[in-house]
Amino acid sequence: MDKIDHTIINRLQQSFPIADRPYLQEAEALGISEGELIQRLQAMLEHKQLSRFGPMYHAERLGGGLSLCAIRVPKEDFERVTAQVNSFAEVAHNYARNHEFSMWFVLATETPERIDSVIEEIEQLTGYRVYNMPKEKEFFVGLRFEL
Amino acid sequence: MVLSEQDYRLIAEIQDGLPLSSRPYAAIGERVGLSEQQVIERIASLQMSGVIKRMGIIVRHHELGYTANAMVVWDVPDDQVDAVGKKLGEQPCVTLCYQRPRRLPAWPYNLFCMIHGQERNRVLEHISAIVKAHGLDHIPHQILFSGKRYKQRGARYL
Numbered sequence: 001m002d003k004i005d006h007t008i009i010n011r012l013q014q015s016f017p018i019a020d021r022p023y024l025q026e027a028e029a030l031g032i033s034e035g036e037l038i039q040r041l042q043a044m045l046e047h048k049q050l051s052r053f054g055p056m057y058h059a060e061r062l063g064g065g066l067s068l069c070a071i072r073v074p075k076e077d078f079e080r081v082t083a084q085v086n087s088f089a090e091v092a093h094n095y096a097r098n099h100e101f102s103m104w105f106v107l108a109t110e111t112p113e114r115i116d117s118v119i120e121e122i123e124q125l126t127g128y129r130v131y132n133m134p135k136e137k138e139f140f141v142g143l144r145f146e147l
Numbered sequence: 148m149v150l151s152e153q154d155y156r157l158i159a160e161i162q163d164g165l166p167l168s169s170r171p172y173a174a175i176g177e178r179v180g181l182s183e184q185q186v187i188e189r190i191a192s193l194q195m196s197g198v199i200k201r202m203g204i205i206v207r208h209h210e211l212g213y214t215a216n217a218m219v220v221w222d223v224p225d226d227q228v229d230a231v232g233k234k235l236g237e238q239p240c241v242t243l244c245y246q247r248p249r250r251l252p253a254w255p256y257n258l259f260c261m262i263h264g265q266e267r268n269r270v271l272e273h274i275s276a277i278v279k280a281h282g283l284d285h286i287p288h289q290i291l292f293s294g295k296r297y298k299q300r301g302a303r304y305l
Contacts, residue, residue: 008204009204009206013204015201016165016202016204018202020173022171022172023167038167038169041167041204045167048210049206049211050204050207051206051207052205053204053205054202055161055190056200056202057158057198057199058200061196061197062150062198086298092299092300093299094296094298095293095295095296096295096297097218097291097293097294099291104218131250131254134248135246135247136245136247137228139233139235139236139244140235140243140260141243143243143263145208145263147212
């Protein structure tokens with residue numbers, strides 16, 4: 001990745017034009033050709049530096065459910081439980097953390113009601129209690145990574 | 148905003164990404180039976196109403212060097228959550244800040260903020276600076292750094 005890639009990442013985490021030639025519009029602002037911008041995005045997606053290029057949806061406004069969940073998984077059981085939890089399509093991401101509450105994952109479901117049923121299924125499959133910690137109030141959301 | 152069946156088709160069609168071609172909205176339109184102009188209008192209005200938070204790049208932050216990611220959890224008295232949450236949310240290094248339910252007795256923490264950094268020591272310095280600058284010493288907190296990432300697929304709703 002070079003400086004141009006970094007600038008692309010910084011700019012396109014803010015917004016992307018909704019216009020008939022959006023890549024051209026961005027490319028002009030970056031001082032490169034439309035083809036080069038598309039190629040660079042393609043390469044960053046292929047190298048898994050980007051997770052996606054497209055819309056970020058607001059789960060609740062789409063009518064979906066979203067929640068952060070945690071499980072207290074002992075070290076020796078971590079592999080098994082990880083595989084079981086990740087087998088659910090509703091698990092959007094899953095991180096280990098250095099705490100007794102060692103597994104933290106996000107559930108994204110088609111309806112809000114489905115959150116509880118997925119949690120029940122995960123509890124039955126893993127044998128562990130799932131602590132459901134949905135957002136109650138949002139104070140700040142600004143997840144951007146400057147390069 | 149009430150979403151039509153067509154909106155849902157459009158939302159589903161682009162949830163994995165925009166086409167990487169010169170006229171991406173025209174390409175989407177061909178797949179869902181809309182004109183380029185109609186797609187542009189629908190997406191713009193979905194963004195205006197907040198169904199789409201933003202369009203663009205979603206990075207894999209680990210791959211970009213952001214490997215020191217702290218979730219700082221605070222046990223804030225209920226009547227102070229708003230004030231402390233607002234304060235934490237204003238810190239430049241804080242990327243997300245939410246109130247969540249306590250799960251007593253095992254989990255007493257009700258305020259969560261994320262600090263994504265490239266070095267663990269810098270992140271720890273940020274946290275102690277915040278505690279000091281805003282007089283948060285009396286509020287019990289814990290720092291949970293992320294270890295291995297086991298999944299990052301992004302949410303799919305449809």
